[in-house]
Amino acid sequence: MKRYSDMEYLRLSKWQKFVYKLVSFLVGIPLGIGHFFQKIGIAIKDGFLKIVAEFKDIGVTFIHGDWKTKVSYVVMGFGNIARGQVLRGLLFLLFEAVFIFYMITTGGYWLSKLDNLGDQGPVEVYDPVFDSYKTEYHDNSFKILLYGVLTVFFIVAFIYTWRVNVKQNKISEEIIRSGKKLRSGKDDLKSLVDDQFHKTLLALPLVGILVFTVLPIVFMVLVAFTNYDGSHNGYSNALFTWVGFKNFGTMFSWEVNTAAGLQSYSATFGEILVWTLMWAFFATFTNYFLGMGVAMAINKKGIRLKRMWRTILVMTVAIPQFISLLYVSKMFAQNGLINQMLMGMNLIKNPLPFWTDAIWARVTVIIINIWIGIPYLMLITTGILMNIPADLYESAKIDGASGWKQFTKITLPYMLFITGPYLLTSFTGNMNNFNVIYLLTGGGPTNAAASGAAGSVGYTDLLITWLFKITTGGDSQYYLASVVGIMVFVVVALISLVVYNVLPSIKNEEDFQ
Amino acid sequence: MKNEKRHMGLKAANRLSNTAIYILLVIISVIWLLPFVFILFQSFRVESTWQVGYIIPQQWGLQNYINLWNSDFKRWYLNTFIIALVSAVLVTVIQLCMSYTLSRFRFKMRGPLMRFMLILGMFPGMLTMIILYRVLADIGLTQANAVPGLILVGVASSGMGYYVSKGFFDTIPKSLDEAARVDGATRFQVLYKIILPLAKPIVIYTILTAFMGPWGDFVFARYVAMGTSAGYNVAVGMYSWLTADQINNWYTTFCAGGVIVALPVTILxxxxxxxxxxxxxGGAVKG
Incomplete structure (x- = not known):
């Protein structure tokens, strides 16, 4: 691709400029992805060097350290206690004791079972006393995986703490050698509301995130590599175990069942993905532009009762979405208010297929989403619109720019620049907009060709509603739900990456003239 | 003379476009408000409990509200109210801790932590529903005990939503903190005595959103309650009235419930x- 200098670029015609920008955007995508992998490579190299340096430091500290330091390598916190920092030392020691106790009593067991998630499932045992069979339960794959992951977390935390313990000994020795005094336990406690205050503030939120977000996500990502489902629930009916990449193979298989008229799994996945992206695109940009339009209409000079118009729209934000969505969904139903009214007025003979025809349903959800989204966008854009310097418009008016020209040359670039990051989050948010789709259509109408896939796929199903349907469906194929979840992550991450890496470079070229 | 004419023309054009905007705004307002007016009217309809093709009831009455009172709705409402109230307090504390720290402190792990949470946020939350359910079931916080379970999960993972309030804290000048620090205030005193009073708008915003969230919480709440009515919140309970086999008996009661749920939240x-x-x-501008 030929790169133009600034002067050459300015001389191009409008059409050529457009083509140039488009091509450089398309070329930029692989470049951006390439840069990303390059960055990963560098990060891996740096990480490796850092680990080597850490090991070297651990060794050097041991060789040069005094006996207190050396004992601390085995008995954590010994150095601290011996040097008078009793509180710190005791905390280290306590952590070590808890860790060893946990590993011996339970942690070791979970870890040892992690390789195949349990050996023996439930067995029917004959009971001669009552002359009947009863079930004996043994291993629990679910718990093994969960607590196994937790134990791994714990081990990592222990190694980190041990490293901190070694480092502290080194620092303490240096401080003592330079003749200064070490911090006392009282100082440590005081620093928790002062220069170490961030640790106090973050402790609770981060523990919450670790236990209720990080751990579940790690667990569910691992589930994608097992056969965990309704008939292998890991305890009461059968164990589940590792299956490698088999589930990804299922999701992306091209096998077509022509006899039953079923399409392949990957075709179903592709169809849902395309609709998800289409939906996110329309949902984001229709709301964005129409919301901006409404905001500008209300903002216009000479329009009265601005507050009232805004309040009317804002009120609809307050009403919980499930009420409005469910109500509107029923309003458009086959025998709902709209159809009955239209038929009562003899405008139509048969009810309109709002939720029963694929195209109708898709268009209707996008339109209803506009109804849901405009008030919110109106709120967001109102504030930003008012921040645009008024003298820009004044000088444009003097130059004789029309209203439309003012919009495309001043308002729009400004808005896009300010709300760029918002548009990105809004796009990815819409990709995962479960409520609107599920409460309006439940994913329907059913896609007959995709009925070979898990979770009774419908034409308005997004990846996220599909995930939900697989999870709660008859066979509960959790492993497939997990694959879908990972794919959602991959798509969202890719889009974010491309937008972050590619768009700014193009934007800078334009530079808001 | 000529100039004046042009001026008049501009004025007329302006009046015309304003009229067009007024018409547009009236149409928009009607479209946006109508469904809610419909809900209100139908909640007073007595002659039938299913969907009909007209809006104004032929017979007015409070029968639907009496039905509501006699159903499990009271319990659902109470459940939701408790969740909303407790979350409003705890979520606010957690989110403010998180956002204040990430906005004000510069420590070694800050950058990696924020990047890590950004990546974490790209996983769909629904993915973790199964395991969270199993864990809650293990400690007995599902079905009839769904309320504490929902609070626990909602509050514990709320730290991830720190973006909006961090954006706000970023706008409070740092020189305020520094001046107070020079005067010998600890970090805690800076937060308590200087930042918090200034942060009133964002505190109220956080409380408001945290309080409103649980009223619409649907998917996870439904999964955790697993068909036990005593553990439903309003969204899950009222959804069960609109399934294909229930809707003809409960449609107008649903409308009445909608009014009762929407009123306090809307007023607040x-x-x-x-x-x-x-x-x-603020949240949109700072991304």
Missing amino acids: FLCLQKYYVEGVT
Whole structure:
């Protein structure tokens, strides 16, 4: 691709400029992805060097350290206690004791079972006393995986703490050698509301995130590599175990069942993905532009009762979405208010297929989403619109720019620049907009060709509603739900990456003239 | 003379476009308000309990509200109210801790932590539903005991939503902190005595959104309650009235329930509207 200098670029015609920008955007995508992998490579190299340096430091500290330091390598916190920092030392020691106790009593067991998630499932045992069979339960794959992951977390935390313990000994020795005094336990406690205050503030939120977000996500990502489902629930009916990449193979298989008229799994996945992206695109940009339009209409000079118009729209934000969505969904139903009214007025003979025809349903959800989204966008854009310097418009008016020209040359670039990051989050948010789709259509109408896939796929199903349907469906194929979840992550991450890496470079070229 | 004419023309054009905008705004207002007016009217309809093709009831009455009172709705409402109230307090504390720290402190792990949470946020939350359910079931916080379970999960993972309030804290000048630090205030005193009073709008915004969230919480709440009515919140309970086999008996009761749920939330929202607008605008600008 030929790169133009600034002067050459300015001389191009409008059409050529457009083509140039488009091509450089398309070329930029692989470049951006390439840069990303390059960055990963560098990060891996740096990480490796850092680990080597850490090991070297651990060794050097041991060789040069005094006996207190050396004992601390085995008995954590010994150095601290011996040097008078009793509180710190005791905390280290306590952590070590808890860790060893946990590993011996339970942690070791979970870890040892992690390789195949349990050996023996439930067995029917004959009971001669009552002359009947009863079930004996043994291993629990679910718990093994969960607590196994937790134990791994714990081990990592222990190694980190041990490293901190070694480092502290080194620092303490240096401080003592330079003749200064070490911090006392009282100082440590005081620093928790002062220069170490961030640790106090973050402790609770981060523990919450670790236990209720990080751990579940790690667990569910691992589930994608097992056969965990309704008939292998890991305890009461059968164990589940590792299956490698088999589930990804299922999701992306091209096998077509022509006899039953079923399409392949990957075709179903592709169809849902395309609709998800289409939906996110329309949902984001229709709301964005129409919301901006409404905001500008209300903002216009000479329009009265601005507050009232805004309040009317804002009120609809307050009403919980499930009420409005469910109500509107029923309003458009086959025998709902709209159809009955239209038929009562003899405008139509048969009810309109709002939720029963694929195209109708898709268009209707996008339109209803506009109804849901405009008030919110109106709120967001109102504030930003008012921040645009008024003298820009004044000088444009003097130059004789029309209203439309003012919009495309001043308002729009400004808005896009300010709300760029918002548009990105809004796009990815819409990709995962479960409520609107599920409460309006439940994913329907059913896609007959995709009925070979898990979770009774419908034409308005997004990846996220599909995930939900697989999870709660008859066979509960959790492993497939997990694959879908990972794919959602991959798509969202890719889009974010491309937008972050590619768009700014193009934007800078334009530079808001 | 000529100039004046042009001036007149401009004025007329302006009046015309204003009229067009007024018409547009009236149409928009009607479209936006109508469904809610429909719900209100149908909640007073007595002659039938299913969907009909007209809006104004032929017979007015409070029968639907009496039905509501006699159903499990009271329990659902109470459940939701408790969740909303407790979350409003705890979520606010957690989110403010998180956002204040990430906005004000510069420590070694700050960058990696924020990047890590950004990546974490790209996983769909629904993915973790199964395991969270199993864990809650293990400690007995599902079905009839769904309320504490929902609070626990909602509060514990709320730290991830720190973006909006961090954006707000970023706008409070740092020189304020530094001046107070020079005068010998600890970090805690800076937060308590200087930042918090200034942060009133964002505190109210956070409380408001945290309180409103649980009223619409549907998917996870439904999964955790697993068909036990005593553990439903309003969204899950009222959804069960609109399934294909229930809708003909419960449609108007659903409308009455909608009114009862929407009224307090809407009034609260309208009172605190100013703070909400500040919050969403700030959040969008700072991404």
